[in-house]
Amino acid sequence: MQVTEALQRAFAPTGRLRASINLGNPILATRNPSGGAPTGVSVDLATELAQRLGLPLELVVFDAAGKSVEAVRSERTDFGFFAIDPLRGQGIHFSIPYVLIEGSYLVREDSMLMENGQVDQAGHRVVVGKGSAYDLFLTRELRHAEIIRAPTSPAVVDTFIAEGAEVAAGVRQQLEADAGRLAGLRLLPGRFMVIRQAMGLPDRGGPIAFEYLAVFVKDVIGSGFVGAALSRHGILGAAVAQFDEN
Template identity: 65%
Template structure:
């Protein structure tokens, strides 16, 4: 898959591919303290895209999804790795998803809440990561429960406990990890949403850039690149999204 010079100029007008990396979702990326660098599926995809564009790669790393989205929307970065959402699509052009992950709820073991359907009730408070995909989704969908926001997604469960909130919402794998770390907590069965992880670029970059990025994602899925990255980074619970034409 070769990029025309016009495509390269549209995708990375500064001549360097600036990739926004969100450390707030451990499915996509983590900070490797030993090597002092970000690592993960999204980082691997960014490196491969830069290789194909024959471009220098610059990672712009953030601790929360909202900050990462703002960087790309505001053109401080050229591409990013985000959950697809209608509000974000106002400023971004998305590819089809490359990974599907689950959004779930966590409660205390002694909570009377036993099912997802019981969460949206008067008096129930739900802790979410500010600007996350599930924050945006629940803000639209909930009718009775109240949303409380932590600064970042990794801080959700700690803030849920510290503030005495009823429910924590987030990526299932992050919640499960926190439940194992803290004890006395349980995940509700099932999921309240499927989070579609895709790549995005500023709307101002145009259809040519977005089409190239979409083709890249489809090739990365079809070739096994995404599946291999999931295994390499020991990611559990995420599945490779079906092809765009499936």
């Protein structure tokens, strides 16, 4: 698609393309330890989109997915990177997924829990990151276990320890990292969900922006851009999403 002034205004009415960056998911973005600026797959995608649109980029950083979603929904930012979920679809237009991520459970080494199917029992407390994709999913799916919400996804395991809860739920890579820094923890085998990461625009973007975003996401998948970004940032366990080219 040709980049026009109308397209630029549809994406960035302020003249700057404001990207909502969530640091709560380490697969998408983290703080650069040396300079403090965010880095990661979502930052690379935001930079590429801004360059193609010929717009200056502004990164607006949040520590939790829910805050990042609300910033786009309220049009304080122009787009973001979110897990697709029915609740998040209110006021936001999603692209097709570009990355698939596993949601997993973590327990103590001496826990009697051995399988994902054993988690949803009365008396079990499952710690999740407030407003995260797996919070939304487990709120719908769990019938017997109690959900405890940590303020952010990176705080889930510390909250799990502090509360003496039975299960921590989150992105597999984050849980693996926490299990590596804290003794006596293990992940249950397999996954309880697949998190479909997509890009999202506020509804006011309209058809012209939605169409351009669809073309952009298909191109960065098909060209290998997303896969290269995952490799460049050392992300293991996340898969590039596939799409129907017809």
